[in-house]
Amino acid sequence: MRLVKKWVSLGLQFILCFLLTVNFGQPILVQGQDLSLINEVIGTPSSTQPETPSSEIPNDASELPDAFPVTLDGIELWKISAPFEGITAQTRVQGQTKRIQNLADDFSMKPEDVSIVKPKGFPTLYLRTKEFFLLSITPEDAKIAGLSQQALAEKYQRTLLNAIAEYRQRRSGSNVLRSLGWIVLASLGLGASLYLINRFFALILIPLTQFDSLVGQRVRGLSFGKKTKALIIQFIRFSINFSKLFSYLSLIFFYITFILFIYPFSNEYSAQFKQFIDSNVQKIVGAFLGYLPNLFMIALIVIITYYIIRFNSVIFSEIREEGIRIPGFYQDWAEPTSRIISVLIFIMGVMIASPYLPGFDSPAAKGITLFIGVLFSLGSSGAIANIVSGILLIYTRAFRVGDFVEIEGIRGVVIENTLLVTRIKTYLNEVVSIPNSKVLTSTVTNLTIGIDKKNPGVIIKTTVTLGYDNPWRKIHETLCQAALRTGDVLKEPAPFVLQTELSDFYVAYTLHAYVSNTNTLMLTYSELHQNIQDCCNEVGIEIMSPHFSTLRDGNHTTIPQKYLESDYQAPGFRVEGIK
Incomplete structure (x- = not known):
């Protein structure tokens, strides 16, 4: 009920606006006319009028310029396409329409006041009242209409009198009151219709909170994720709201057209409003129908491009799984090559479909393309x-x-x-x-690419420097034993040691070992170094700076206590003698 009251109130406000803006008074007829209108009505005497060559008068109506309609209250009376005395057809139509409107608004004019006259010395007939000329009927007008001047003038006279009578009848007091009543009823009907439409769409709206259970009853075993369900619910809401909006706009369109038509003083705007809407709808529908061939081509290109990309993916998937073997083409090339070719196919499809897109040749599209190209060239090097x-x-x-x-x-x-x-x-x-x-x-x-069946592991190495007092064979055995204790080091191929440097004070021993797991290489190095320390300590090999050996006498060994004999004592300084 609130909605109905609201629309009734709006309708009454609309009526009051019409009553305040429409001029009910009688127009003041201007006796004087501008020069072009005087020339159009009076013309030039035949004695001074230049003769128009017959070749300048078209023989076929199709050769004439566009015809312009003379109207009263939005209703077409007749059309004029011939110029007269240097005045264009459009200017003639504007003058005739203005004078006919003034005549229709002058309720003191009677039908017998409109007469057909032909001044002496003039080849033109005229329709005029007692006070002023209305319009001219030239020989060219009669020739285009296929009638004599007198017959065409009588036809114009009948049409004019009937149109004025209808115009005045529509503006009578009883008709105005009747139209206001219809407007009130239309406003009530609009409010009620909008209320019913709102209720109808509220009833047909699916209870979206029960979406899963509702669909589950129809399709057994069907389940939806949260994102899928939200997308479906959003689509349903959009469809219902769009239908409701379309219904609202359709009702409002018919309501506005009806009240403009039923109210006398806005009757001429009804046809203009309807023509405006119809022309735009026709343009949209015509553009859509005209675009259907292009739309079909775009759809065809999209389908072909899609299946070519699918076929490309299947081929390279077979190559990746060794279903298809191409000499010199590695398996790890399959996926990136498939992606690159898919991108190229997609770009080619876009290029082929671009000419069929709306506005492809427009200056705006060209400017945007140029702008993007400049940005891409400057910022993507x-x-x-x-x-x-x-x-x-x-x-x-x-x-x-x-x-x-x-x-x-x-x-x-x-x-x-x-x-x-x-x-x-x-x-x-x-x-x-x-x-x-x-x-x-x-x-x-x-460090990984070299691992295969022939080479099961990658070599890691570490260098230890030891003094010359340690037997090198013992050191080789100790370092290899430390490598074999390390978890990821392979037993085959066996670890080996190379003596890489014979320095002044020490020998550099480089241990090489094979490992199969390169992902934990740093942990393997750490464990290997721990095992080297343990193994060297176990066999009594000191890992120390060889320069320290020059002061060995009187110093405690650097080997940890747990690896030493229980009766171990630090040696004293050897003194051979004192002089």
Whole structure:
């Protein structure tokens, strides 16, 4: 009821606005006319009127310019397409429409006041009242209409008198009151209709809170995730609200058209409003229908592009799973190659479909494309370099995801290799992102790529410097034993030691061992160093600075106490004699 009262109130306010804005008074007829209107009505005497060559008068109506309608209260009376005495057809129509409107508003004019006259010496007939000329009927007008001047003048006279009679009848007091009553009823009907539409859509709205149970009863075993359910609910709400809005706008359109038509003083605006809406709707529908062939081509291009990309994915999936083998094409190339080709196919599809898009050739589209191109060229040089470097790194097979590498002094496992950056996870659980352009220009040490059936592990090495007083064979055996105690070190191939340097005070022993798990390489190194210390201590080999041996006499050994004999005593200084 509140909604009904609201719309009734709005309707009454609308009526009052009409009553305040419409002029009920009688117009004041201006006897004087401007020069163009006087020329259009009076014309030039035949004695001075220049003769129009017959070749200038079109023989076919299709050769004439556009015809302009003369109207009264929005209703067309007749059309004029011929100029007269230098006055265009459009100017003639404007003058006739204005004078006919003034005549219709002059309720003191009677039908017998409108007569047909032909001044002497003039080839033109006129319709006029007792006070002023209304319009002219030229020989060209008659020729275009296919009638004589007298017949055309009588036709114009009948049409004019009937139109004025209807115009005045619509503006009579009884008709105005009747139209106001219809407006009130229309306002009440609009309010009631809007209320019923609102109630109707409230009733047909699905109880969205019970969506899962409602669908579950229809389709057994069907379940929806939260995001899927929210998307479906949003679509249902949008569809219902759009239908309700469309119903509201349709009702309001018919309401406005009706009240403009039923109210006498706004009757002419009714046709204009309806024509405005109809023309725009026709433009939209016409544009849509005209765009259907392009839309069909776009849909066809989208479908073809989609299935080509799907076919490309299937082919490279078979290559990745070794279902298809191409000599010289590695398995790890399959996925990136599939992505690159899919992107190229997509770009090609967009380029082929672009000419069919609306506004493709418009200046705005060209300007936006140019602006994006300039931005891309100025700001993407680094990105393009990284993308090219990323592609080169893929096909050079410098590393793969999961490999243990060293790049720019950073050691870790490759966890991601994109077109722009390479990400490495260090043993400290840090993720380091390195631009591909920098990776391509750096030395990459890959500790994993060499592991295969023939080479089951990667070699790790560590160097120990010991004095010359230790037997080298014993040191070799001790270091190899320390390596075999380390968890990730392989027994086959066996560890080995190389004497890499014979210095002035010490010998450098480099232990080499094979490991299969490169992901825990830092932990393996730490465990290996611990085992070297333990094994050396167990066999009595001191790991110390060899320079300390020059002061060995009188110093306690550096071997931990638990590895020494129970009766061990630090040696004293040896003194041979005193002079």
